[in-house]
Amino acid sequence: MKHGLTRRRFALAGAAALSAPSWSAAAVRADVDILRDCYEALHPGLYRYNTPAQMAAHFALLADELAASGPGPGRLKNDYLAFSRFAAKIRCGHTYANFFNQSAAVRHALFEGRNRLPFEFRWLDGRMVVTRDLTDAQHLPRGSAVLAVNGVPAAALLARLMPYARADGGNDAKRVALLELQGLEKIETLDVFLGLLMPELAGTVSLDLALPDGTQKTVDAPLLSFEQRMAARRIAGGDQGGWSFDASDAKLAVLKMPDWSLYNSKWDWRAWLAECFAQLARRPPPALVIDLRGNEGGLDVGHEILPYLVGEAVEIPAVPRLVRYRDTPLELDAYLDTWDNSFRHWGDEAEKVDDRFYALRPSTPGAQVIQPRAPRYRGQVFVLIGPENSSATFQFAQLVKQLQVARLVGRPTGGNLRGINGGAFFFVRLPATGLELDLPLIARFAPGHPPDTGVAPDIAAGLSVDDIIRGADPEMREVRSRL
Numbered sequence: 001m002k003h004g005l006t007r008r009r010f011a012l013a014g015a016a017a018l019s020a021p022s023w024s025a026a027a028v029r030a031d032v033d034i035l036r037d038c039y040e041a042l043h044p045g046l047y048r049y050n051t052p053a054q055m056a057a058h059f060a061l062l063a064d065e066l067a068a069s070g071p072g073p074g075r076l077k078n079d080y081l082a083f084s085r086f087a088a089k090i091r092c093g094h095t096y097a098n099f100f101n102q103s104a105a106v107r108h109a110l111f112e113g114r115n116r117l118p119f120e121f122r123w124l125d126g127r128m129v130v131t132r133d134l135t136d137a138q139h140l141p142r143g144s145a146v147l148a149v150n151g152v153p154a155a156a157l158l159a160r161l162m163p164y165a166r167a168d169g170g171n172d173a174k175r176v177a178l179l180e181l182q183g184l185e186k187i188e189t190l191d192v193f194l195g196l197l198m199p200e201l202a203g204t205v206s207l208d209l210a211l212p213d214g215t216q217k218t219v220d221a222p223l224l225s226f227e228q229r230m231a232a233r234r235i236a237g238g239d240q241g242g243w244s245f246d247a248s249d250a251k252l253a254v255l256k257m258p259d260w261s262l263y264n265s266k267w268d269w270r271a272w273l274a275e276c277f278a279q280l281a282r283r284p285p286p287a288l289v290i291d292l293r294g295n296e297g298g299l300d301v302g303h304e305i306l307p308y309l310v311g312e313a314v315e316i317p318a319v320p321r322l323v324r325y326r327d328t329p330l331e332l333d334a335y336l337d338t339w340d341n342s343f344r345h346w347g348d349e350a351e352k353v354d355d356r357f358y359a360l361r362p363s364t365p366g367a368q369v370i371q372p373r374a375p376r377y378r379g380q381v382f383v384l385i386g387p388e389n390s391s392a393t394f395q396f397a398q399l400v401k402q403l404q405v406a407r408l409v410g411r412p413t414g415g416n417l418r419g420i421n422g423g424a425f426f427f428v429r430l431p432a433t434g435l436e437l438d439l440p441l442i443a444r445f446a447p448g449h450p451p452d453t454g455v456a457p458d459i460a461a462g463l464s465v466d467d468i469i470r471g472a473d474p475e476m477r478e479v480r481s482r483l
Helices: 007-016 025-042 052-069 075-089 104-111 154-164 172-178 189-197 226-231 269-282 302-308 330-335 392-403 465-470 474-480
Strands: 119-124 127-133 145-149 204-210 216-222 244-246 252-256 287-291 314-317 321-323 350-352 358-360 367-370 380-385 407-410 421-429 436-443
Touching: 025 052, 025 330, 025 421, 025 436, 052 075, 075 104, 075 154, 075 189, 104 189, 127 154, 127 465, 145 154, 154 172, 154 189, 269 302, 287 474, 302 367, 302 392, 314 392, 380 392, 380 474, 392 407, 407 474
Parallel strands: 252 287, 287 380, 380 407
Antiparallel strands: 119 127, 127 145, 145 204, 204 216, 244 252, 314 367, 321 358, 321 436, 350 358, 421 436
16 A cells, blocks of 8 residues: 555554544544545546546645644534545546435534525526525526525536536536536535535525516525425435336327436336336337436446347447456455445456456457347337436436437436446545545446547437426427427
8 A cells, every 4th residue: 555554554543433533633634545545546537537646636635625624613514525625626426425425423414404595496507597496485486597695696606616516527517417406316416515615504595686577686585404405305205216107198108217226225126117118019109208317327227228129139349347456455444335345355357457457357348238128119219318317327328329229318418428437336434534435446448539528419408598487398399399
């Protein structure tokens, strides 16, 4: 291991990880050393967008920022913000101080205050355009533009938030999408960072508005609690991830899949999908819409959908899955949490490629074969996409475009054509600060020199203020215009 972290220091720090976090300048610098050794040894995409010299500078700045924050009641907030700024510089959509993987004490202290904006919105041309009013007094008609929050102009607010948003490479559309409020997540990125960066948000908020009729006014509205935000979510909880299938329209069926994170679900979603396609076969409409808007990813559900859309076996060229290690260094294990301990020991499943990477089997050139599955759906297929699609849904959009089994409708995806990191994870738990950072373990690097962007739609569909006011759906409008 580099950077002076001896086995003795790891052993002492590992013991501290089992007790309550305590602050000292030496302890927080040790946390940075732990994180650096974990990332340098195990993170396969650490140098995808940064040179080793740039990453060394990022680690050094992080250590200085943590040491400068000092002990006191604001330490935890300052530490979390510093780690979040640092992680965003890696430009990996799966590398961040994950809201859901923090301890219950950290979540309660940082993420559960009564400091949430009382509306949902989309960013359009640097403006916060209201899509849903959550105030009791209905102060905010749909389509209103919030010009300033507590006197801070909306565009300045977005610029202040962007350094904390995670995304792959230069895909800023993903970052902006994370900083919207659409009631899709249990913990919203915007809620977290706005609350931490604007501690004055307490009780009420002052909003400068431009109403749809052109008039402007300022209103004071009560902020929402964490519980109120949860109650307003658009996706119901439970094992089914908000999935639905509607074949009531004779012209098209709609399969909505807002979430593929079904890791702990006991629901047999494969059987449910099979029944959907069986129903399509019994009374096939001319078109099928697969709505993936808002879906970051999760399980590889797309590999269960594609067999129903292909007419013959198709080959997908294999892209090597690269990792940094065969076995995790023993001195790091105390800090690495995961749901599957096989990630600690790839062993013979990892073949050495060069002095930096191992390839997981199958690693040789070849192809993954998608075999057709009955009943095949033969009508037109449209997949609705957007910048939230950045992991398994990004990869599905890539395959759909490559195989030409459907047309992509909407806005460019998140993720990145240069490749992404993910697939398996460690959760790095730091003893002094008490914080966690996600560490993706598998990287794919696209051959050639693809652009630093997501997957482009075949049919573009942008949202306008008029669409918001009328409650229109531009993606579905584009689909229906082609039936």
